Amino acid sequence: MTEVDVAIIGYDLTGKVLAEQLLSAGHRVAVVDRYAEARPRSRAVEYDHEIKRMFYAMGLADEVDKISRPMGHFTWYSATWQVLHDFDESRPSISGGPSGFFLDQHALERILEDRLTRHEHLVRRLGFEALAVEERGDHAEITLAPFDQDAATTSAEKPRLLTARFVVGADGAASITRAAIGSEWRDFGGDQDWLVVDVEPTAPNLDLPDAAQWCNPARPTRLLPAGVKNRRWEFMVLPGENPEGLARPEAVWRLLSDWMTPDDGVLLQHDVHTFQTRLARGWRRGRLLIAGQAAHLLPPVSGQGMSSDLRDVWMLSWLLDRVLKGTSPDTLLDSYEPARAPHVEALIQASLKVDELLCMTDPASAAGRDASLLRGERPPQVKPPDLSGGLLRDKDPVAGRLMPHDKVGAHRLDDLTGRAFALLLRPGAQIIPAQEKRLAALGVVPITAHEGRLAAVLAETGRAAILVRPDFYAYGSASDIVALPSLLDDLEAALG
Ligand SMILES: Cc1cc2nc3c(=O)[nH]c(=O)nc-3n(C[C@H](O)[C@H](O)[C@H](O)COP(=O)(O)OP(=O)(O)OC[C@H]3O[C@@H](n4cnc5c(N)ncnc54)[C@H](O)[C@@H]3O)c2cc1C
Structure with a gap:
């Protein structure tokens, strides 16, 4: 008998939602993470209506509503602040309500953590590094060692084992579970450094667009709400620039000076991140599976990183539930990657097209883009497609379509x-x-x-x-x- 039914490596957003769903279905679950507590970092700020529906289904609607700001207009501006294109995201979606929302990921993690404390049977191995994960015939095994957060090192103490019927790696971009599966990590190119700045405004009535892309070839910049009150700026790091220098507070305030001064708000986060675009080929091997950032990395311009991570576990949780209860054989889990991977790849391909258009740094190309948008040419958009694979009825005209809610x-x-x-x-x-x-x-x-x-x-x-x-x-x-x-x-x- 294994210690738990499912052990999840990675207790960030993906791991938390999967743990909550499996516990709610009555399964024995363990979570493993290096960090004992969620760390406040600049992470996701957008999610779409499908994900909102998941939060409702989890009984978290009221809490998540309080930290969410419905999307209004997303506007693309030229370097001189001419409107190049305006997307109305407030129009009703098929789930009811607007097509998307802004939030602060850390606030969402706190809500999920609060919900998970109700599940007293959750086995927490927090503050432990998963050193290895292996299949052992009728079970899977994780080797754990204490992790020293301050020194960022694992202890030389004798490692301990955790056994489970299945292990899910929600362990992010450098996933050891993905490595254990032996997946290919496809690189779609276009790695970019961006300075991500989160601000808590203290001055009332700052003159800020709702959500905007400033298509300024001198420095492409995104401005977004980061939840109900806070704001996010993403500044492209230009070729030859020193990322560390750009992330210093004085440099950050220089970049923000078009909109605000240090008297108008408090800097919460200001770090340079390398945004990558990757997709794993091989999401399952026997008792090992991956989900979330361990399976894919989407460019932030997609606004679909977190939504894609949560779609993975929303699907995986019901597939695993059937297998664990014995109502379906474990081959049902083979429907997971064919459903999820093409969906993510379509979002990646669309995002790369949008990214190319928005992030032009050559003034002549940017002028050409502006002219065609001002003539009314419709720009590409990143919209989640239907499912094209997995557990779908063959040759059915409706199969794979996301159904409305009402x-x-x-x-x-x-x-x-x-x-x-x-x-x-x-x-x-x-x-x-x-x-x-x-x-x-x-x-x-x-x-x-x-x-x-x-x-x-x-x-x-x-x-x-x-x-x-x-x-x-x-x-x-x-x-x-x-x-x-x-x-x-x-x-x-x-x-x-
Ligand atoms: C700067 C930034 C901005 C982003 N912006 C957006 C956005 O605007 N919109 C959007 O939708 N998404 C965005 N994302 C993505 C979003 O943050 C993720 O969707 C979200 O964090 C869920 O990721 P995850 O849980 O799959 O993986 P992660 O958040 O990477 O978590 C993995 C967890 O696994 C743990 N772990 C890893 N390996 C081990 C190990 N061997 N042993 C123990 N523990 C381990 C880590 O400590 C970590 O807690 C952004 C991400 C970043 C970095």
Whole structure:
């Protein structure tokens, strides 16, 4: 018998959300991290509506709302502050509410930590470095040693072992789990140094755009809200510049002087980060899996780093849940990478195109870009695609599509379904008692959609029924109710 069902290396955002989901499903979980506590650092500030839906489903809506600022307009400006393009992100998304939100990642980590303290059975190995991770036939094993945070060294004390049925590496860019799997780490190029500055404004009414890209070839710069009150600036480090010199407070205030002075706010973070773009090929080997930054690094211009990390674990948690409960064989986990990797790659490719356009440092090229945008040319945008692989019904017109969210009568759809499959039914599409029994056995919750976005998606696709996975994506559909048994046959076979 292993100590836990799942050991997660890395107790940052990805590790925390996965731990919470597995614990909520009743599994035994251990978390391992070098650091005993989350460190305040400048990290993610953006997430999208799909992730907001996850927070709702986790019962964290109120807490996360308090630290989130809904997106308004994202505007691209020329060097002389002419509007080159304006994206209205406040328009309603398919989940309800705007398409995205700003927050401070550290505040989110505190909310998750608070939630996790409720799970008294969580095994915490915090302040421990995972030195090695290996598969051992019927279990996996992590070798741990105490980590000295101040000296940033591991102790020479005798290492100890942690055993688990599965190990998930949520251990970031330098993942040892990825190395143990033997994954290829594809480099999409374009590594860039950026100075990331977080400020707590103290002066009222600073004249700042909501969210903006200043397409100034002299120094491409992004300005974003960092939660409800704070602000983020990202300044490109130019070729030949000394990153350390640029990150000194006096240099930072010089860069900020277009917008504010030291009398107007407090510097919270000001560090140079090398933004990389990477994607692992090989997300699973037997009992070892990776998720989040261990599996991919997206350029910040995508605004999709954190959202992609959390999509990984939202999917992986229900797949692992079925395997751990024995309702599906472990081959179900092979559907994880084919679903997630192409999704991330599409975001990477779109981000690289946007990045190329926004980060021009050659004045002539920048002038050409400005002219075409001012003529009304539509710039590329980074939008999450549908799923193209994984556990999807073959040749189904709706399979892989992210399904909308809405109320069903007085209830929220996700509150009715929890983390089960949902069968959205067109009004009048009656299921017979024998089918009801079958749905219950498969753990599928039938929902008749009379109105709103759920009824609209059935009408738009012309389907009588859409089977929605626990991660909000459509598995498949039926054109009429007579075709429902065949849809359920396919699901049953796919789940194994
Ligand atoms: C400067 C910066 C800006 C960013 N901005 C954005 C943004 O605007 N929008 C966005 O969506 N995303 C952004 N991101 C990404 C975002 O921060 C991540 O999505 C988020 O941190 C989740 O990452 P993770 O948990 O997968 O990995 P990480 O945050 O890298 O955490 C990995 C954890 O694993 C631990 N660990 C690693 N190896 C070991 C080991 N061997 N033993 C024990 N512990 C180990 C580490 O201590 C760490 O706690 C940004 C990241 C950075 C660095």
